[in-house]
Amino acid sequence: MAEQHGAWSAAAHPPAGWLPDRPATPVGLPPRPVYREPHPITVAPLLSGVGATLVWFALFGSLGRDLAGYAWWTLTAAVSAWAVATVLALLGDRGVATGVALTAGIGLSTAAGFVAVRWISTNDWPLW
DSSP states (O other), X not given: OOOEESOXXXXXXXXXXXXXXXXXXXXXXXXXXXXXXXXXXXXXXHHHHHHHHHHHHHXXXXXXXXXXXXXXXXXXXXXXXXXXXXXXXXXXXXXXXXXXXXXXXXXXXXXXXXXXXXXXXXXXXXXX
């Protein structure tokens, strides 16, 4: 049965599940603190950071002519994107910084996966 709060007349017996009114804070104690994010991350800045980083990785990835070039350019793009994300997190919009860092991690993981597949299939490290 659901808990019921509120006043009940003294003449009748309260029903099962009735709880008396409780003060919001105990007597003599300060109110409970409320912790809220001063600058919450919303969807629009997050998606703009994702979109900008996708374009950034597409531009850098298209500079590579083979897998090794693609991997090195992607590593360069990821390091520079993480530097931008750090600056944005400290001085700018943290939603955009989150989108940039998230997408940079996924992009670098994708390039590392391609390198690993080539290394496993040919038994030759493709980056040297």
